[in-house]
Amino acid sequence: MKKSNILLGLAGSLILISLVAWGYQIYNGLIVTNMRNSFSWGLYIATFAFFVGVAAGGLIVSSTVYLFNIEKLKPFTRIASLSAFASILGAGAMILPDMGRVDRIWNIFVYPNFRSPLVWDVMVISAYLLITFLSVYVQILPDRKKEGSRFLNGWTKAHSQEEVEAFSKKWSKRIALVGLPVAILIHTVTALIFATQASRGWWNTAVLPPDFVSVAVASGTALVLVISLLAVGKEQFDQHKGAFQIMALIVAGSLVVHFFFVSVDLIIHGWWGSREAEEILSLIFGHYGYLYATELLLPAFTMVLFFTEKGKRSYRALMIGSVLLFIGVFAHRLMLMFPAFNAIPLSLSIPGAGIESWAYPVALGQLQEGMPVFVSSWAYMPTLVEYGVTLLPFGLVLFVVTAALKMYNFLPQKPFM
């Protein structure tokens, strides 16, 4: 297949560009990013959260098959697991360039601080990586035996094809069921990294973890949907219509839940009318209004589209809806950062001067001509280097998915239908 070679080439160049950019960053320090002391997490962490989100789809789709016995989705459990494995690999890779001292990353494993939500996240993400890998592995096992592939496959030699197939079936189900709670945990724990911080009003809400789960179910299922659509192509679309409709419904349904959480969150932030909350609301509706509108409107459009008969049944509508949703969810992840870091936690009221909220300036960590050293907000915009580094997970996901689809059959009934 030529197309897959082009995609592999593209993936390879994305990875290469990102590695060069990362090398440049390691050589110069994170000064080449636009992050500074007052705005200390940016595009990298947002992208990380995005990929954790889309990694959900795999086990959500496979476990729906087993829990609710939805046979129509069955042909797609392999693609689902593959997309989950690729995404969580991308998420894990994205976190590395954000570390100022990636060379000491082993300190997390040698001296883990179990009170840190970051350590919890490392644990659940590693578990998820392993589970999704095993899930892919056991599902393609029978095919690989047929082909006589030997890599990581030696032990199946002593067994017959039927035995291997029965093993694959049994373990696919078991792994999907064990994986589901872990899938939910990776979103919960990733959200807890933020939600536990009372210093940042925008994050510090109990609705953040369940909302992360709902967004993850939506965007993760959309990723499975897109990869499946691409894999079956327009020609065989009709044959699998039923499955696509179910996925579209899962996406739309979880977006309903998401918008419910967004609404209660906004009400709780706004109703009491504290200065801190007002500052956050003025940031999301004022300064970052466009980004926030993207976050709300695009997924809302997808939600409505996927509920309509026409939207559910058309290849193009499903494709467009999913892509718009990805853009919306990415904006959502970026919006985790902007209001949180541009509302300085140490703000004071000076009643005698009629000032309700005054942000105590923070030192940037850089001295440069024409720029103040102390700021109370920072107009963070990623630099070219940051964009370059951020290509890493995109390249990895594209590479893993394309290579796997090329090497193995991820759509079992394709050959004889």
Place this chain on the structure above:
Amino acid sequence: MRLGMVIDLDRCIGCRSCAVACKSHNAQPPGTWWNRVFTPGASFHQAAVGKDGALQMEYLPVSCQMCDNPACQKVCPSGATYTDERGVVLIDYERCIGCRYCIAACPYGVRQYNWEDPKKAKARAGYEKGYEYGYPADFRDKDGRLVYTPNRPVGVVEKCTFCVQYTSGGEQPACVKGCPGKVRIFGDLDDPSSEVSKLVRKRQTVRLKEELGTSPKVFYLAATKLIR
């Protein structure tokens, strides 16, 4: 032992001597300030604020509040941030992986990151080549953890250490010594006869962002005007 500090805002003249002493004694690279002094409400330091012609000008020095419930330490995945036996929150420069979670967690904006190699930063800022300032030697705690070094490694977080290189030998921190108004009083909060304990007991004190439950060990005396 629980080391703490009392800052008497009535006496502060906003001269920023403490910030300068802190910066130079602790070899902070350009753009990095462990200790800041500002005029709350004003967009410039030492500009009066007020309404209807009634003006006021107060100063507020802020450095690490040495929280008894330090969010920075709890989030630190590698245990680089820790509290030593004297109650001082420190950072092990050899352990920190530079994840910057602690910067997001600290409510006081005191944590500073080494976005680039301090030597490069100094050269870029136009400091004379070979000009070094600050306490010249490494300082390790009793377990050998590197908590002070004149040129910090790139990619690690730093902040006020209560001048660990001086105070562990019984001396006073640089800001306390450098303050012309004797605004800062440093001592053991566990010792009832220490001056800090007496002040905390007898005077009305304020801690910053008390409502967050961080339990700072830096207390402000604001007898005449309360600052939240």
